Amino acid sequence: MHLQFGVGSGQALPTLSTGGQAQMDKLFRVVEWFSHYVSGVLMAGSIFILMLMVLVEVVTRYIMNQPLSLADEYGGYMLVAMTMVGLAYTWKEKGHIYVDLVVNRLPDSLRMKLRLVTLILAMILSVLLVVASWELVSQSFLFGARSGSWLRTPLAWPQMTLILGSVMLAAQLFVDIVRLVRSLTAAGGGR
């Protein structure tokens, strides 16, 4: 049994309708729109494109004897993109691996506090990911890094999916943290 917070959980948000909160809720909806369509739908579509690319590669290799030599390199970039950009959607849908052996035996209030701690830790990790990805991409631009293959792909472009993915994950985590804090505050105020 999991504690359900955030979008998709069906949990009603505390109704503290100040102007600032309304703005924030609007921002949350934007973040979740991105998590759903960019991190989820677009990346799911990429799997189909990847499949087509591999199919074309196989056909040109076996039947035409003139392989395109695209699938190996671009397939690699797409797999990384799907993994990284897909992080936010997977988080939103609670699809990441979650060990609840101990957590499920804790009282609800302690469980929520522990959840806040883990969310903050995850947020710190995702911010570090943003920083590291940014550094990688900026260096690739600075040095004009290209792949050594026949395609000589400028590496900064596929690497940008690392920044996009980690920023989206950080944003989704931020939404969850704020919602959890609201829930904790509401629970505390009701006592």
Added chain:
Amino acid sequence: MKQRTLMGALGLVLILVLGLAAVPELFAQEKKVYEFTFAWNDIWGPKFRASQIYRPGGEMQRMLWERSGGRIKLNIVPRMFPGTEILQAVATGKADMGDVPMPYLSGTYPLLNWGEIPGIVSEDPVKGLAEELAVYQDPKVQKLNDTALRKLGLTYWFITQWDPANGIWSKKEVNTLDDFKGLKVRVGGYLPTAGIKAMGASPVTIAGSELAPAMMAGTIDAVLTSLGYGYSIGLAKVSKAFTLTPLSPTWTAVTVMNAKKFDALPPDLQKVVRDVGRELEQAVSLSTTAEYIMSVDTVDLSGIKRTQLSEADQKKALEACKVVEQEWLKLAGDQGPEMLKAVKGAVEKYRSFTGK
């Protein structure tokens, strides 16, 4: 007169005091220990010939320490960065020195990757390794290498040579240029791909870890790689022949140092660094040559037929591969023609010396 004597005495005392004050400073400078971080991507383990010099406690660390009288201390960090990122890491000061496998960076720094042009050094690996080393030790080429690397914030140090990836491991014998037609050959890198196309084969890109299974499954008919590496990944079990080609006649890593760190060394230590580099590259070159010769025996005993194109076909293949040099010149930029001239000049000089 008395005043003048007094002033003179005071001056002498001042000079003496300043001199005495400077002595510890000079002493300290002479004793200053320069600590450097050396990054290399140790993914091959001890079978990587450069690992014998790079490993902690290995020749490079020891020679620098001993020759500098304990003033150069290396902190060797294997796998600090992936092979493709070491150059940037050293240039930006995250590491002070590093081993940069140039073919991996051929897309970004084509100028430093002239070694993949067919026909400059001999396709016979024993001759080719010696010729390539002579090129890298040529003062003109060294200056050009250093100029190119200085633009990135690096200084050229020395090279470590692998045996060249210039052989075709194939399921059928490849004896003539016509045998290349339609052959699905796994090849890596822009220039070797251009070359294999020019020779009439179909280049295929497949992950390096899948070569033997891909040969077995018929996904590819052949692999362009070196004799020793091909054997070590099991290609002898799925191939009938190994044919030398003019493609990819060298496979070399350049060891670089952060330019600011190098320039900050006193001249005597700069000389130590340069001299040690030169000795190390010679040691590695000889080790690679010996290893290649042993690999030949091993491959022969495994039942693989080693072949070579006839002289006429070799000429035709080289002619077809001229396109590789043209492609390289397009990629290498303004310094390309000068580098090519210097490299070819160095090979010529070496051949005139050895009479080969």
